[in-house]
Amino acid sequence: MPASAIHIHQLTKSYNGIRVLNAISLEIAQGEIVAVLGPSGCGKTTLLRVLAGFERLETGTVMLGDRLYSSPQFHLPPEKRDLGIVFQSYALWPHMTVAGNVEYSLKVSGVSAVERQQRVDEALAMVGLSAFARRSPADLSGGQRQRVALARCLVARPQVVLLDEPLANLDVHLRAAMEEEFIRFHQHTGATLVYITHDQQEAMAIADRIVVMDQGEIMQFATPQQLYREPANEMVATFIDDGRLMPISDIEPLGDGYASVQLAGQRYRLRCHAHQSAQPAGIACLHADDLRPAKQDDIAFGTTIKRIIYRGSYSQIDVEPNRVPGARLSLHLPNAGGLRPGDTLPLTLNNGWIIPSFTSA
Numbered sequence: 544m545p546a547s548a549i550h551i552h553q554l555t556k557s558y559n560g561i562r563v564l565n566a567i568s569l570e571i572a573q574g575e576i577v578a579v580l581g582p583s584g585c586g587k588t589t590l591l592r593v594l595a596g597f598e599r600l601e602t603g604t605v606m607l608g609d610r611l612y613s614s615p616q617f618h619l620p621p622e623k624r625d626l627g628i629v630f631q632s633y634a635l636w637p638h639m640t641v642a643g644n645v646e647y648s649l650k651v652s653g654v655s656a657v658e659r660q661q662r663v664d665e666a667l668a669m670v671g672l673s674a675f676a677r678r679s680p681a682d683l684s685g686g687q688r689q690r691v692a693l694a695r696c697l698v699a700r701p702q703v704v705l706l707d708e709p710l711a712n713l714d715v716h717l718r719a720a721m722e723e724e725f726i727r728f729h730q731h732t733g734a735t736l737v738y739i740t741h742d743q744q745e746a747m748a749i750a751d752r753i754v755v756m757d758q759g760e761i762m763q764f765a766t767p768q769q770l771y772r773e774p775a776n777e778m779v780a781t782f783i784d785d786g787r788l789m790p791i792s793d794i795e796p797l798g799d800g801y802a803s804v805q806l807a808g809q810r811y812r813l814r815c816h817a818h819q820s821a822q823p824a825g826i827a828c829l830h831a832d833d834l835r836p837a838k839q840d841d842i843a844f845g846t847t848i849k850r851i852i853y854r855g856s857y858s859q860i861d862v863e864p865n866r867v868p869g870a871r872l873s874l875h876l877p878n879a880g881g882l883r884p885g886d887t888l889p890l891t892l893n894n895g896w897i898i899p900s901f902t903s904a
């Protein structure tokens with residue numbers, strides 16, 4: 544079994560009798576970058592803390608390769624786990640220099656002075672902080688401190704790195720630079736990265752696969768493209784990007800990855816799960832790029848413009864389908880031209896995804 548693959552099986556965890564993680568099972572491959580994404584309070588940090596060994600689990604197992612880390616009967620302490628951890632709060636030693644902070648763990652574990660020097664230089668170079676080795680953490684910016692925390696983790700050359708919202712305190716430019724930093728680190732080391740964030744853009748930019756969590760459960764574990772194009776349920780559909788839900792009826796699978804459905808009074812072909820069954824009713828997920836203003840020969844449905852938001856390179860047009868009062872769809876136009884709220888805008892579909900449903904209702 545690859546040494547740094549993570550196997551989580553049926554993990555549950557409660558605080559004060561309240562279930563915070565419920566039957567979590569995940570197989571993370573060696574060298575993979577996995578982001579854990581979900582709304583506040585869904586259990587992301589708790590999952591990371593159980594992986595790191597700061598919390599015990601109630602049921603289930605956590606293994607790294609073929610090594611048992613946690614089970615109800617067994618708990619390997621955090622310092623014995625072969626993991627690097629980068630938390631949102633940098634927790635640097637204020638009385639040590641940048642180099643001292645990075646060197647500390649090597650000193651404690653008895654690495655020779657010559658090797659320490661070489662590894663500290665290497666780690667600081669990797670995060671672009673060679674020139675800051677002798678500074679005190681107090682004299683660094685937030686982003687630089689975060690990079691010291693990363694260097695401190697890298698210097699130990701862990702096979703698995705757990706990162707808890709490491710970019711949450713940084714401004715938008717620094718975040719982009721740090722995203723590149725993580726990817727570079729990953730290319731350099733091939734380590735397995737588990738990355739917690741509530742920022743889906745960040746998750747999409749960095750991760751090979753994303754775990755979407757809600758209320759202590761895994762909603763979907765898939766590539767960013769799959770989450771966007773083939774959400775497993777309504778939560779993922781609306782959580783990822785600008786997904787909007789539309790009621791559909793008379794779903795007839797066509798056997799080629801598409802189904803014919805009734806939507807806003809018209810018949811359309813939408814993408815569907817290979818095992819989608821015929822259903823009297825269901826829900827479709829439509830993104831902005833699934834919609835466009837109808838031309839003369841298109842199969843169109845009428846909508847009324849509710850709101851136009853200028854977003855620089857495009858305008859976001861929010862509409863209500865005339866035959867589905869209360870539903871909201873959104874499309875992007877490079878130029879909203881003479882459109883106004885209250886105007887009628889006939890739309891058609893480029894694409895769309897049926898939220899999977901497998902049993903006949």
Ligand SMILES: Nc1ncnc2c1ncn2[C@@H]1O[C@H](COP(=O)(O)OP(=O)(O)OP(=O)(O)O)[C@@H](O)[C@H]1O
Pocket residue numbers: 558559563581582583584585586587588589590741
């Ligand atoms: N030590 C604790 N004692 C009791 N409840 C806790 C404890 N730690 C977390 N919780 C609860 O467990 C749930 C999950 O918390 P967790 O911090 O894992 O969520 P999260 O997804 O990381 O949220 P955020 O994005 O806001 O950091 C929350 O309802 C939280 O209040």
